[in-house]
Amino acid sequence: MEYHKIVLLHRIVVSLFLLHYVVKGYFLLSGKKETLAGYSAKTRAAEMILSVLFLATGIYLVYAGPSLSVLMYVKIALVFASIPLAIIGFKREKKPLAMLAILFLFLAYGLAEMSKAQYAKADKAPVDTSTEAADPVAVGKTVYSAKCVACHGDKGDAGLAGAKNLRITQLTDDQQKDIIKNGKPGTGMSAFPDLTDDQLNGLLAYIKTLKQ
Numbered sequence: 746m747e748y749h750k751i752v753l754l755h756r757i758v759v760s761l762f763l764l765h766y767v768v769k770g771y772f773l774l775s776g777k778k779e780t781l782a783g784y785s786a787k788t789r790a791a792e793m794i795l796s797v798l799f800l801a802t803g804i805y806l807v808y809a810g811p812s813l814s815v816l817m818y819v820k821i822a823l824v825f826a827s828i829p830l831a832i833i834g835f836k837r838e839k840k841p842l843a844m845l846a847i848l849f850l851f852l853a854y855g856l857a858e859m860s861k862a863q864y865a866k867a868d869k870a871p872v873d874t875s876t877e878a879a880d881p882v883a884v885g886k887t888v889y890s891a892k893c894v895a896c897h898g899d900k901g902d903a904g905l906a907g908a909k910n911l912r913i914t915q916l917t918d919d920q921q922k923d924i925i926k927n928g929k930p931g932t933g934m935s936a937f938p939d940l941t942d943d944q945l946n947g948l949l950a951y952i953k954t955l956k957q
């Protein structure tokens with residue numbers, strides 16, 4: 746399965762998981778003990794499957810995704826902290842612990858959204874290549890280090906976040922320019938519409954040096 750499909754699966758699983766715990770939290774808080782017990786019993790198998798998918802997709806994304814930001818570490822810590830809290834909170838009907846677990850899960854979700862927004866912003870920031878302007882490969886290297894290494898890696902073949910190996914790309918110059926400028930919707934390849942023509946040409950020149 747491709748990276749972006751796993752991302753989608755992860756998001757669906759996480760949303761269902763949150764919903765499930767909000768329902769449980771509601772039953773616990775409103776004192777509907779029997780309803781909670783019945784609901785928990787009926788959803789036990791589904792919860793197991795969701796938990797396994799949650800962790801498996803999460804672990805895959807940590808390994809295959811772009812390098813982790815501090816926000817992502819905090820997010821992962823929150824998710825892991827919420828597990829014992831949720832288990833104890835719901836089993837022993839300790840409302841504050843159960844609420845804390847749900848709060849941690851929501852915080853983790855919020856952090857993931859924040860870090861995504863930050864990531865998208867970092868992508869768009871213009872790069873200054875005025876000092877390298879005479880040398881296309883140097884221009885390309887500067888832009889590449891700022892915008893591309895996160896997924897394609899130093900040598901072009903890191904393949905993070907599902908990135909294609911640039912050392913063996915079969916695309917023509919024009920096709921490469923098109924994908925760099927406009928991105929590829931539905932994949933991790935973002936659009937970089939703000940690059941200048943010199944920077945685009947520099948990137949192509951630099952990518953060619955990676956092929957040798």
Ligand code: HEC
Binds near residue numbers: 892907915
């Ligand atoms: C967030 C991760 C990410 C970043 C950052 C990124 N790419 Fe990509 N790139 C991808 C992914 C994923 C693909 C594969 C898209 C697909 O499935 O066809 C890709 C594909 C490409 C391709 C097409 C290769 C081929 O053979 O199909 C080129 C060229 C490329 N990227 C260049 C760049 C350049 C240049 C930069 C920096 C300006 C960059 N990328 C930044 C993820 C990224």
